[in-house]
Amino acid sequence: MNSKQALRIAQYNVAMTSSVQGEVRKRVSTGGDERLRKIASVIAATSPDILLLCEVDQCGDGGDDGTIKQFLRKYLTDQQENYPYFYQPAVNTGKPYKQKDNVKNQPDFAQGYGFHHGQYGFALLSRYPICTDEIRSWQKVIWQSMPKNRMPADYYPAWVETQKRISSKSHVMIPVDIGGTRIKLIACHPTPPVFDGDEKRNYSRNADELRLIRDMIEGADYLCDDGECSDPIEPPFVILGDLNADQYFGDGDREEIGRLLTHPAIHKATATGHLVPASHRAKRHAGRIAKGNPFATHESGLRLDYILPSAEISPLDSRVVWSANDLPRPREADGTADFSTNGSDHRLVWVDIDPKSLNLG
DSSP: OOTTOOEEEEEEEEEEOOSSTTHHHHHHHHSOOHHHHHHHHHHHHHOOSEEEEEEEOOOSSSSOOSHHHHHHHHTOTTTGGGOOEEEOOOOOBTOOSSTTOOOSSOTTSSSBSOSSTTTTOEEEEESSOBOGGGOEEOTTOBGGGSTTOOOOTTTSOHHHHTTOBSOSSOEEEEEEEETTEEEEEEEEOOOOSOSOOTTOHHHHHHHHHHHHHHHHHHTOTTOOOTTSOOOOOOSSEEEEEEOOOOSSSSSSOHHHHHHHHTOTTBOHHHHTSTTSOOOHHHHTOBOSSSBSOTTOOBTTSOOOEEEEEBTTSOEEEEEEOSSGGGSSSOOOTTTOTTOOSTTSSBOOEEEEEOGGGGOOO
């Protein structure tokens, strides 16, 4: 934990992805990628206890293909021992409907958009033990099984409709042990609500992926995880990820992201209140979609990246890192002298919580 004994949780879309399988691993292994060095400087300067990295290519069925280990060793040399635990779930991106199908030339004709299985995956890094035996996944939930789902009618072939999954990547609950107390991290990365046609398949899927988060914490009647457990996710939990939706701007379903942000199980302060992560630099940023939005986490000016503690958790502080002024501690001689946030089109988001509030017993 940091010097003030807060638990710092961060989320960062790092765009470590390529249409060629294995290309990112090769790039990371050189240790000389300038963009990755910038990303690492942001992470090092923020020094989160728990970090979700979105858009990290992997093999598809879960686990590190060497990319994370190499990234820690080559770019976070002084930090690698701080993250002895990490987890990468299996994902739907680039997973063909039929094993024999090749998605290289048809990345949209897969369970989730991707040129290869595992593109756009995500990884959780932690200073604290991950309770791997207690991880739950909703990766395989069929879209049609959701009552009143928004799957576009007559767009997909009938045989695809019966096996199309809601989650474009995966929805997972990852418990982490903080001194004997479990905190449940609900991680996901819904598809962008754009890049579609009149059928609005991506708009609709993004909305239903957001709804799936609510259904997971409520224990909706139709819903079972991939282990056939129908129990709701009990607090304390934290929802984190690039949700690809803004409540006030952009092309997503604003009402659906609004339902999540105003859900009674979510802490109001970091969802819609005085502790929503923000940045003065973002306020001066002329995004192509929203200008002067202090809550922007993306260069477009949209708030797309979220850390949402459950209502029982006490948040202490938060920020979106657009400049060194948004760091939780002054720059030190740890490789951040040339600190830059330009390594990704997204910005790192961090929230500090009081670890004492995790003990709900």
